Amino acid sequence: MAKGIAKRSENYSQWYNDIVVKADLAENSAVRGSMVIKPYGYAIWEKIQAALDKMFKDTGHENAYFPLFIPKSFFSKEAAHVEGFAKECAVVTHYRLRNTEDGKGIEVDPNAKLEEELIVRPTSETIIWNSYKNWIQSYRDLPILINQWANVVRWEMRTRLFLRTAEFLWQEGHTAHATKAEAIAETKQMVGVYADFAENFMAVPVIKGTKSESERFAGALETYAIEALMQDGKALQAGTSHFLGQNFAKAFDVKFTDKNSKLDYVWATSWGVSTRLMGALIMAHSDDHGLVLPPKLAPYQVVIVPIYKSAEQLDQMTEKANELMALLRAKGISVKYDGRDTRRPGHKFAEYELKGVPIRIAIGPRDLEQGNVEIARRDTLEKKIYQQEGIAETISGLLDEIQDNLFNKAVKFREENTFKVDSYEEFKDIIKNKGGFVLAHWDGTAETEEKIKTETKATIRCIPVDATEEEGKCILTGKPSTKRVLFAKAY
Amino acid sequence: MAKGIAKRSENYSQWYNDIVVKADLAENSAVRGSMVIKPYGYAIWEKIQAALDKMFKDTGHENAYFPLFIPKSFFSKEAAHVEGFAKECAVVTHYRLRNTEDGKGIEVDPNAKLEEELIVRPTSETIIWNSYKNWIQSYRDLPILINQWANVVRWEMRTRLFLRTAEFLWQEGHTAHATKAEAIAETKQMVGVYADFAENFMAVPVIKGTKSESERFAGALETYAIEALMQDGKALQAGTSHFLGQNFAKAFDVKFTDKNSKLDYVWATSWGVSTRLMGALIMAHSDDHGLVLPPKLAPYQVVIVPIYKSAEQLDQMTEKANELMALLRAKGISVKYDGRDTRRPGHKFAEYELKGVPIRIAIGPRDLEQGNVEIARRDTLEKKIYQQEGIAETISGLLDEIQDNLFNKAVKFREENTFKVDSYEEFKDIIKNKGGFVLAHWDGTAETEEKIKTETKATIRCIPVDATEEEGKCILTGKPSTKRVLFAKAY
Numbered sequence: 001m002a003k004g005i006a007k008r009s010e011n012y013s014q015w016y017n018d019i020v021v022k023a024d025l026a027e028n029s030a031v032r033g034s035m036v037i038k039p040y041g042y043a044i045w046e047k048i049q050a051a052l053d054k055m056f057k058d059t060g061h062e063n064a065y066f067p068l069f070i071p072k073s074f075f076s077k078e079a080a081h082v083e084g085f086a087k088e089c090a091v092v093t094h095y096r097l098r099n100t101e102d103g104k105g106i107e108v109d110p111n112a113k114l115e116e117e118l119i120v121r122p123t124s125e126t127i128i129w130n131s132y133k134n135w136i137q138s139y140r141d142l143p144i145l146i147n148q149w150a151n152v153v154r155w156e157m158r159t160r161l162f163l164r165t166a167e168f169l170w171q172e173g174h175t176a177h178a179t180k181a182e183a184i185a186e187t188k189q190m191v192g193v194y195a196d197f198a199e200n201f202m203a204v205p206v207i208k209g210t211k212s213e214s215e216r217f218a219g220a221l222e223t224y225a226i227e228a229l230m231q232d233g234k235a236l237q238a239g240t241s242h243f244l245g246q247n248f249a250k251a252f253d254v255k256f257t258d259k260n261s262k263l264d265y266v267w268a269t270s271w272g273v274s275t276r277l278m279g280a281l282i283m284a285h286s287d288d289h290g291l292v293l294p295p296k297l298a299p300y301q302v303v304i305v306p307i308y309k310s311a312e313q314l315d316q317m318t319e320k321a322n323e324l325m326a327l328l329r330a331k332g333i334s335v336k337y338d339g340r341d342t343r344r345p346g347h348k349f350a351e352y353e354l355k356g357v358p359i360r361i362a363i364g365p366r367d368l369e370q371g372n373v374e375i376a377r378r379d380t381l382e383k384k385i386y387q388q389e390g391i392a393e394t395i396s397g398l399l400d401e402i403q404d405n406l407f408n409k410a411v412k413f414r415e416e417n418t419f420k421v422d423s424y425e426e427f428k429d430i431i432k433n434k435g436g437f438v439l440a441h442w443d444g445t446a447e448t449e450e451k452i453k454t455e456t457k458a459t460i461r462c463i464p465v466d467a468t469e470e471e472g473k474c475i476l477t478g479k480p481s482t483k484r485v486l487f488a489k490a491y
Numbered sequence: 492m493a494k495g496i497a498k499r500s501e502n503y504s505q506w507y508n509d510i511v512v513k514a515d516l517a518e519n520s521a522v523r524g525s526m527v528i529k530p531y532g533y534a535i536w537e538k539i540q541a542a543l544d545k546m547f548k549d550t551g552h553e554n555a556y557f558p559l560f561i562p563k564s565f566f567s568k569e570a571a572h573v574e575g576f577a578k579e580c581a582v583v584t585h586y587r588l589r590n591t592e593d594g595k596g597i598e599v600d601p602n603a604k605l606e607e608e609l610i611v612r613p614t615s616e617t618i619i620w621n622s623y624k625n626w627i628q629s630y631r632d633l634p635i636l637i638n639q640w641a642n643v644v645r646w647e648m649r650t651r652l653f654l655r656t657a658e659f660l661w662q663e664g665h666t667a668h669a670t671k672a673e674a675i676a677e678t679k680q681m682v683g684v685y686a687d688f689a690e691n692f693m694a695v696p697v698i699k700g701t702k703s704e705s706e707r708f709a710g711a712l713e714t715y716a717i718e719a720l721m722q723d724g725k726a727l728q729a730g731t732s733h734f735l736g737q738n739f740a741k742a743f744d745v746k747f748t749d750k751n752s753k754l755d756y757v758w759a760t761s762w763g764v765s766t767r768l769m770g771a772l773i774m775a776h777s778d779d780h781g782l783v784l785p786p787k788l789a790p791y792q793v794v795i796v797p798i799y800k801s802a803e804q805l806d807q808m809t810e811k812a813n814e815l816m817a818l819l820r821a822k823g824i825s826v827k828y829d830g831r832d833t834r835r836p837g838h839k840f841a842e843y844e845l846k847g848v849p850i851r852i853a854i855g856p857r858d859l860e861q862g863n864v865e866i867a868r869r870d871t872l873e874k875k876i877y878q879q880e881g882i883a884e885t886i887s888g889l890l891d892e893i894q895d896n897l898f899n900k901a902v903k904f905r906e907e908n909t910f911k912v913d914s915y916e917e918f919k920d921i922i923k924n925k926g927g928f929v930l931a932h933w934d935g936t937a938e939t940e941e942k943i944k945t946e947t948k949a950t951i952r953c954i955p956v957d958a959t960e961e962e963g964k965c966i967l968t969g970k971p972s973t974k975r976v977l978f979a980k981a982y
Contacts, residue, residue, distance in 0.1 A: 029557070031609065039554065062533070063534070064528055064533045067522045069658070075588070082597060088587055089588055091599050092582060093582065094582040094584065095582065095646040096580065105567045109578075127522070155587065
């Protein structure tokens with residue numbers, strides 16, 4: 001166990017927080033609920049951004065930027081949105097400060113009160129559809145396929161680094177279409193992009209499905225989500241994609257002339273993932289030694305640590321390390337050399353273990369003589385001697401292996417912690433004592449959903465898109481059901 | 492002259508606004524002073540970001556993210572900062588909305604008033620140095636070389652798209668050092684990076700210099716800036732780099748133990764450029780036909796427009812275009828094909844001229860027969876026939892030529908509009924009737940600077956770093972001066 005990190009088995013929540021802080025990913029700031037994302041954490045976020053941004057562009061989307069502030073009145077325009085959406089928002093009421101009379105401090109200038117308060121965006125459907133109104137006249141102006149990378153604010157009362165913060169970073173896609181079918185296809189495509197990203201980059205297996213009506217985004221006709229299982233048996237919603245129908249178009253009066261010169265409201269989708277993904281990434285793979293990163297999202301995939309006694313030996317190791325780094329970089333592998341003489345190798349080993357660097361190479365005088373290196377894998381913690389010859393191919397192969405291994409391990413964990421349940425007794429027992437995903441029949445009503453939630457704290461995570469049709473009875477009411485839905489306690 | 496664009500010579504300010512709007516770069520939003528950056532404009536900003544981000548990382552900097560909100564009290568901690576910094580800030584006073592009694596709207600919940608108001612960051616020195624306090628104990632923790640890409644808000648009364656908006660996007664570097672010399676070297680290095688970027692990517696020549704005391708950033712001991720000359724003879728400050736001394740370290744009590752175990756305050760710098768660069772880019776090169784973009788920052792460097800009469804011909808052109816595009820892309824050239832059958836070629840030509848695409852290729856049935864293409868350069872508006880063979884090399888060469896030509900043109904314009912002046916009469920005449928950069932002697936006092944500003948609206952843009960030492964007399968007071976400083980009216 002690494003210094004200062006709680007054990008998962010003893011205090012999962014403390015373990016998570018310890019990793020975030022000790023691996024230098026993020027910390028709490030002086031502003032309640034707002035975090036500082038530190039360079040190492042931000043470097044992972046940049047990797048996430050780059051991969052997703054490419055996937056968005058490959059599917060025809062462009063980036064744009066809309067205002068941080070939204071006039072208060074905009075929120076009332078879409079009825080379901082204002083009703084269903086959390087009202088915990090940061091509100092700007094004034095636009096000027098002034099010196100206090102004693103000249104020592106500053107205060108809000110009461111004369112600089114805004115006529116209409118501005119809300120710091122909790123999400124941007126309203127301000128964006130207010131813009132789209134001016135952009136869309138004809139079917140020729142459609143589709144609009146726009147994404148925005150931005151910060152948003154939701155005044156959460158209980159916050160946790162990455163998982164739930166007042167301010168967070170995210171991307172929000174907002175698309176406009178001429179037909180319902182096209183908008184639905186877009187909604188599905190984007191949840192597919194998210195699933196693809198989660199599995200192939202984050203190495204986190206996810207279940208794609210639709211949300212029950214009560215868990216839908218405010219203003220959406222259908223919400224798709226990807227759900228991942230964390231090591232403590234709780235589910236984490238890692239991304240959502242909403243089919244918004246014509247609700248926002250109606251609220252902001254966005255009409256277009258179709259090919260037959262008929263006037264109709266525009267169809268909409270929105271979809272997003274946030275820095276919450278960092279929480280999923282951390283919790284899915286890490287262990288009691290610290291963070292474990294999949295190679296595709298690691299800020300550096302390999303670290304080289306020299307073992308030496310004299311300054312002369314350090315020079316020799318550095319020279320060899322430079323040679324190895326050139327070979328690795330030529331193969332597109334990112335690598336860092338830690339030649340600091342202020343820290344001992346053991347200290348460095350522990351640091352990179354804590355930071356989840358996928359591969360650590362140690363090289364000492366004997367390795368130099370024998371043409372070897374020692375390679376340690378972060379996922380399995382195995383150490384092995386390899387020849388320097390062919391090092392780039394060796395490392396490249398190992399990185400692929402680690403990426404696959406992490407994914408397979410997570411799949412296996414999920415399999416072992418997914419339960420098909422046919423009675424409410426068993427359901428309650430598993431939710432309470434084991435945790436995990438529970439597949440069970442549900443009668444489709446909000447009442448049943450609510451009652452199960454109140455009694456067990458488990459919610460319907462999603463109705464899996466690939467659920468097999470089968471006859472069954474609701475675990476609570478015994479009423480007929482045609483497929484199992486996914487229950488779990490959730491973050 | 493393009494449709495709907497004012498002439499530069501008749502109404503420069505309208506011309507600028509027309510280009511921003513008609514080239515689809517940005518537009519005003521429903522929120523006073525906040526703009527929407529549209530996809531084409533944002534794509535240019537992404538190019539700017541990518542180039543700068545690489546330059547920052549190549550000079551050892553890392554990205555991080557700090558909170559959007561800053562507690563009001565932080566602003567009072569650094570005396571010069573609170574005194575000198577504009578107090579036009581967006582102030583968050585409440586954190587919740589509630590439904591109005593009639594159920595039709597929402598209002599601010601008076602019970603959700605913050606104990607201490609939060610300021611939407613106008614710049615982040617205070618919140619960042621408050622974090623650095625916990626990060627720095629010893630010289631081993633230094634330097635800290637961090638950059639942040641973020642949105643900031645300054646409640647400007649008179650706004651103009653890109654040039655001055657209430658919310659804007661920027662990057663802000665904040666570094667911490669063990670010695671004064673190192674911090675000064677960093678300050679100079681970063682203004683150098685900005686100058687390099689402006690000249691080599693934006694094709695905008697700039698003058699590097701220091702600001703007079705009255706124009707310095709609030710809290711800085713020295714401010715370096717790059718100043719560019721726009722086509723209307725006004726200067727535009729395109730980037731600043733500040734040596735902050737130990738001011739913020741003292742304000743936030745950030746001390747470190749040096750190698751000799753002596754405790755000292757940390758030395759600081761900060762530096763930034765913003766979406767204002769977009770304004771400089773637009774104004775530096777564009778003409779009465781629309782936007783002109785340097786190839787290195789163009790979202791697509793080449794557009795291919797097919798000329799055809801029948802659907803069959805369109806298919807032929809599309810096939811050939813695909814072939815050409817593959818060749819161009821293999822050489823790293825970005826290219827778009829516009830095969831829309833809803834617009835005529837003439838319409839497309841005008842559109843891409845307006846949007847400043849560096850090279851337009853037209854290809855019709857006769858070109859296909861003869862193995863030719865027609866190439867139009869946006870910078871010179873010249874059209875010429877080239878062979879399809881070797882097209883990638885031809886275009887690659889032309890793009891370099893265009894990049895150089897734009898820079899040289901801007902240098903020539905600046906040379907023609909830079910004046911050495913030795914009398915106040917001449918000074919006033921040039922500032923009033925010609926505009927441009929004026930190099931003149933100044934006695935170094937704030938009084939003289941202020942008087943000249945009041946009488947002529949010209950300000951000291953900077954004291955050029957490469958100004959030659961020469962004996963002279965202040966144009967206003969006749970007092971001795973050792974070098975000329977740069978005056979101009981400015982944005």
